[in-house]
Amino acid sequence: MTRSAETPQKSWIETAPDCDFPIQNLPFGIFRTSDRSARPGIAIGDYIVDLSALFQANLLNVRGIIASVLTQPYLNDLISLGKNTTNGIRERVRDLLDENNPDVRDNLNLRERVLVRRSTAEMQVPVQIGDYTDFYSSIDHATNVGTMFRDPNNALLPNWKHLPVGYHGRASSIVVSGTPIRRPKGQQMPEGAEAPVFGPTRQLDFELEVAFVTGKSTDLGQSIPTEKAEDYIFGLLLFDDLSARDIQKWEYVPLGPFLAKNFGSVISPWIVTLEALEPFRVKGADQDPAVLPYLEFEGKKNYDIQLEVAIQPAGGNPHVVSKSNVRHLYWNMCQQLAHQTVNGCNINVGDLYASGTISGPDPGSYGSMLEIAWKGTKPVKIPGFGERKFIDDGDVIIMRGWAQGKGYRVGFGECRCEILPAIT
Secondary structure, eight states, X not given: OOOOTTSOOOBSSOOOTTOSOOTTTOOEEEEEXXXXXXXXXXXXXXXXXXXXHXXXXXXXXXXXXXXXXGGOSSSHHHHTTOHHHHHHHHHHHHHHXXXXXXXXXXXXXXXXXXXXXXXXXXXXXXXXXXXEEEEOOBHHHHHHHHHHHSXXXXXXXXXXXXXXXXXXXXXXXXXXXXOOEEOOEEEEOOTTOSSOEEEEOSOEEOBEEEEEEEOSOOOTTOOOOGGGGGGGEEEEEEEEEOEEHHHHHHHOTTTOOSTTTTTOXXXXXXXXXXXXXXXXXXXOOOOSSOOOGGXXXXXXXXXXXXXXXXXXXXXXXXXXXXXXEGGGBSSOHHHHXXXXXXXXXXOOTTOEEEOOOOOOSSGGGOOBHHHHTTTTTSOEEOTTSXXXXXXXXXXXXXXXXXXXXXXXEEEOOOEEEEEEOOOX
């Protein structure tokens, strides 16, 4: 059946127009329940399709698939089979979930084996992350930070418009949505002090980011050109790069982020594939001056993905403090991956590459409390719970993201994190 853009495909599993996981999405994740070990699944509405159960029912007849990868606690082995296989799985699941396909719909016993309610499942970190890079790719964020801490007339450092600035972070402390994070401790140099002090950070911040996961490996010495970068990118998820600003300010010279960044980062559990985001491509920023040849690219490499951050105080309701969009990125993912590998750095399946804080041009679209409260000079009012310059103990940071289609949205689910007091 051929469908026009005005008649989107529907599933026999009902999904509301604002549901993150309609049949147009079908993201991959790792879930577990009381009676099912951690394994790959695909989200649809309020359910998860158990890919192993579907395979055991002889309904996942996709070329290249291997039964063993469907019982693994990470997606790495499944992703490594290649996009022909993973795209084939999505297409097969989409066919089975189509409103006109009775194969699973009309078989109640099969439905009980194949479908799991998301409310009963515990989500896991979806990939075994070997390496993690964090970029600094939003020009509005970089300009805001440069304005606050350096010369407003020269907010961007000389290299910023010539290369995607980044650093290698700590993979071991990346956790899945819902995992609480302790307030970190470290050295700080308070304003006017003559010597550093030690204690819990007083400037705990979120950073609104997206991250992509690589689906192919390269050999040492190999580079990935921008025109082939998408072959190596499996999909995207939300990323909360928690930061201790006072610790960061004292430690970052001369080698950059360290203890202020590695105490915990939070990701959403579902990886949304590039294929699901294909309808939402947009043109990126005009890059001036012209970039070097290895960073040149053709076509639309940015995405219209709406982003939102809310702070929920203990005992209170979520209060939205930021609305941004992935389209604000100056450096796109293809350029990021090309730069990461231009020196011959090898990559592996399951590596994670975060965008850096995504801020837009106006205060309502700033992607961190550092910017929203402008270094503490413009506190944010939380109705019934006072003000916030940064994040308090007991606060829950909730990030959401979605690309809006006609009558449906391709969403990422929540990226949620509660801040616990520091261990004394």
